[in-house]
Amino acid sequence: xxxxxxxxxxxxxxxxxxATLSCRxxxxxxxxxxxxxxxxxxxxxxxxxxxxxxxxxxxxxFSGSGSGTEFTLTISSLQxxxxxxxxxxxxxxxxxxxxxxxxxxxxx
Amino acid sequence: xxxxVESGGGxxxxxxxxxxxxAASGFTFSDYYMSWIRQAPGKGLExxxxxxxxxxxxxxxxxxxxxxxxxxxxxxxxLYLQMTSLRAEDTAVYYCAKSPTATAPFDxxxxxxxxxxSS
Numbered sequence: 001x002x003x004x005x006x007x008x009x010x011x012x013x014x015x016x017x018x019a020t021l022s023c024r025x026x027x028x029x030x031x032x033x034x035x036x037x038x039x040x041x042x043x044x045x046x047x048x049x050x051x052x053x054x055x056x057x058x059x060x061x062f063s064g065s066g067s068g069t070e071f072t073l074t075i076s077s078l079q080x081x082x083x084x085x086x087x088x089x090x091x092x093x094x095x096x097x098x099x100x101x102x103x104x105x106x107x108x
Numbered sequence: 109x110x111x112x113v114e115s116g117g118g119x120x121x122x123x124x125x126x127x128x129x130x131a132a133s134g135f136t137f138s139d140y141y142m143s144w145i146r147q148a149p150g151k152g153l154e155x156x157x158x159x160x161x162x163x164x165x166x167x168x169x170x171x172x173x174x175x176x177x178x179x180x181x182x183x184x185x186x187l188y189l190q191m192t193s194l195r196a197e198d199t200a201v202y203y204c205a206k207s208p209t210a211t212a213p214f215d216x217x218x219x220x221x222x223x224x225x226s227s
Binding site: 032036042043044055087094096098099101102 | 153154155167168170210213219
């Protein structure tokens with residue numbers, strides 16, 4: 001089973017600032033890595049797939065990078081609606097499909 | 109537009125059974141892998157089970173293998189999860205999600221249904 005580890009657990013950021021979230025896989029997942037955003041009481045929403053491709057309707061301030069075992073999600077200028085929990089997930093080696101434990105982005 | 113609506117959740121005693129349903133619309137259901145993913149209260153996301161487009165292939169997390177059964181009815185655009193021998197640790201919101209293939213992200217999720225296992 002591939003273990004996904006996200007850091008930090010919580011990120012405190014002021015509106016307008018940049019946020020950088022990290023995700024590490026226990027073995028290579030190539031570029032088969034997705035990022036999801038989840039707001040309280042809502043279902044997760046796909047943001048990024050293929051490590052760096054934005055899903056339909058996702059603003060350009062969200063960007064993803066990395067390959068193999070190290071990945072990054074960057075939010076270039078945080079808006080109020082971006083404060084949420086973000087999860088990475090690998091779909092390279094399955095089953096199981098595995099998620100990181102999440103990074104909460106909160107208002108500083 | 110794409111819609112997936114889960115139902116069937118509720119309160120059940122340990123050892124009991126429950127059947128979840130997911131009604132899909134707005135896309136060609138029979139073209140997609142379908143999955144169940146759960147989230148315990150205040151916790152992260154855990155993949156539970158997946159079924160291929162034609163139902164030929166099914167997969168289960170070790171934590172539910174032998175207790176849960178995934179199925180689909182492409183004629184009714186519906187996904188199911190039969191849960192038996194339920195335990196307190198199965199308490200979670202259960203989401204259905206779709207993906208184009210097994211090696212693809214979950215590109216859309218339903219709003220979830222809460223399952224509570226308690227006496």
